[in-house]
Amino acid sequence: MFAGAAAARTKSVTITTPDLEYIPIAIGSAGTEFGRPLMTHLQIVELGCDGLVDIVYYEGQKNTVRWIRQSPRGVFTEQIIGEDIPAPAHVSAADVYGHGRLAILVASTGQISPNNDRIGAVVVLENLDGQHFRKRVLLDDVARVTDVRGANLSRQKNGMLELVVGQFGYAQGETRWTENKGGCQFESHTVNAPSGCIHPPVADFNGDDKLDFAALISQEWEELHWFRNLGSGQFRDTIAWGSINEDCGITVVDLNRDGNPISFIPTVKASTMRSMDRARGTAFNGSETAAPVLRFTASAICRERIRPAQRPRKY
Numbered sequence: 001m002f003a004g005a006a007a008a009r010t011k012s013v014t015i016t017t018p019d020l021e022y023i024p025i026a027i028g029s030a031g032t033e034f035g036r037p038l039m040t041h042l043q044i045v046e047l048g049c050d051g052l053v054d055i056v057y058y059e060g061q062k063n064t065v066r067w068i069r070q071s072p073r074g075v076f077t078e079q080i081i082g083e084d085i086p087a088p089a090h091v092s093a094a095d096v097y098g099h100g101r102l103a104i105l106v107a108s109t110g111q112i113s114p115n116n117d118r119i120g121a122v123v124v125l126e127n128l129d130g131q132h133f134r135k136r137v138l139l140d141d142v143a144r145v146t147d148v149r150g151a152n153l154s155r156q157k158n159g160m161l162e163l164v165v166g167q168f169g170y171a172q173g174e175t176r177w178t179e180n181k182g183g184c185q186f187e188s189h190t191v192n193a194p195s196g197c198i199h200p201p202v203a204d205f206n207g208d209d210k211l212d213f214a215a216l217i218s219q220e221w222e223e224l225h226w227f228r229n230l231g232s233g234q235f236r237d238t239i240a241w242g243s244i245n246e247d248c249g250i251t252v253v254d255l256n257r258d259g260n261p262i263s264f265i266p267t268v269k270a271s272t273m274r275s276m277d278r279a280r281g282t283a284f285n286g287s288e289t290a291a292p293v294l295r296f297t298a299s300a301i302c303r304e305r306i307r308p309a310q311r312p313r314k315y
Contacts, residue, residue, distance in 0.1 A: 027055070027076035028068045037061060040112070045093040047102055049130050056081075056104060058088035060112055065091070065104060065125060081133040082125045087112045090199075094150025096180070098159025101127040105163070109144040116170040120145035122163065122178075138186055139178065143169030143195070151202040151211050153177060153229060162186075164213045166197035175200060175215040175225070179233065191235055194221050201252040203261040214240070216250040224250070 038060035047054045048069055055068040055076075065082030081104065082088075090107040097103070103124050110119025122139040139145075146168040150161040163178040163186060173195030178186040196219030205212045210229040217223045222243045227235040252261045 028066070028078040035061075038112070040088060041090045043091045043093060045102065047093065047104075047127075047130075049101070056091050056093065058085075058091055058106070060087055060089075063088065065106060082106060082123070082135055085123055085135070086110045086119070086121075088123075089145070090147040092147075092149050094161055095159065096124060096150050096161050096163075097126075097184075098156075098161070101130065103127050103150075104133065105148045105150055107145040107148045107166070109146060109168070111144070114170045115144060116172060118142055120167055120169070122148050122165055136184060138163070138184070139165065139188065143167040143173045146197060147199050149200060149202050149213070151213065153202075153211050153213070154179065154233060155210065156180070164200045164202055166200040166215060167195075168197055168218075169195040171195060173197060175217075175227075177213070177227075177235070189233070191227055192217070192225055192237060195219050196221055199250045201250055203252045205261060207259070214250070214252070 040058045040060045042055055042057035044053050044055055046052065047056060047067060048071060050071060052070040052073055054070050057066055057068070058064070059066060063083070063085050064080050065085060065088060066078055067081045068076050068078045070076050085106055085108050087109040088106050089109045089112070092105040092107075093102045094105055095102055096105070103126050106123040106125065108121040108123055110117070110121065118141050120140075120142045121137055122145055124136050124138055125133040126136055128134055144167060145165060147166040149164045151164060152159075153162040153164075160180045160182065162180050165176045165178060165188075167173045167175065174190050175192040175197045176188050176190045178188045181187055192215060194217055196217045198216045198218055200213050200215045202211055202213045204210065205214070205226055206228060208229075210231060212229045212235075213227050215225045215227070217225060223239050224241040226238045226240040228238060230236055254261055
């Protein structure tokens with residue numbers, strides 16, 4: 001339960017799911033290639049433009065980006081599409097240049113273990129023809145980058161995307177967005193200075209038809225920031241939620257299909273999963289759920305929004 005929520009305002013909901021059976025099937029390269037692989041992230045995406053979903057993943061020991069392509073249906077073949085990318089941490093597919101082909105955005109930490117040096121980078125693997133990729137560094141010599149997302153924040157009509165970049169760093173880090181100037185040129189704008197950004201998901205959080213983005217900040221902050229898109233390249237920073245627990249990630253989905261994105265935040269210390277549901281334009285309602293492997297039971301649903309005025313700024 002969030003601090004300050006009254007017991008009288010809580011409600012327990014039990015969600016039942018059908019019995020499901022999952023059968024593991026090995027795909028891709030054999031594990032003997034790595035010894036013990038260090039898989040940092042993966043995404044299921046249709047990269048081959050053939051109507052069949054594939055898997056793109058990062059391997060942290062070999063510092064490679066790999067594409068497990070499904071072609072034909074049910075047959076998976078693995079190939080390396082990016083090499084010599086130090087400690088890749090997150091994969092995101094996006095049509096960055098607006099030419100109709102998905103590129104792969106790579107968040108390079110430089111080193112997986114804690115390090116305060118400016119060794120991070122943003123790398124794009126440009127999709128040349130649906131089969132071959134070219135590596136291009138878009139940003140380097142920065143605090144360790146943990147995530148990068150492509151989004152049309154400025155509502156460009158040419159299809160080009162801006163980038164939202166989360167930099168965990170260590171003692172120093174930041175959250176930024178980079179403006180797409182065309183010709184593979186990007187101009188950076190820092191929106192939040194504290195270290196510890198894990199994920200910066202993108203969504204229209206307030207229903208005004210402009211894409212916003214959020215940032216889950218860990219370390220000593222443990223806050224969820226909402227950067228509201230005001231237009232003309234301006235974003236307003238609001239703390240949507242704060243915690244005394246250690247948060248480890250965030251994902252955004254319209255789970256109940258009401259048009260409002262819900263943010264799910266796994267929490268390490270409390271072994272729970274919290275959700276933030278936008279309601280009535282700008283308010284966020286918090287819920288906390290226990291999270292077993294295949295199902296969860298909602299409990300302690302509270303309606304109290306944590307406003308910035310309720311929490312002192314730490315920086």
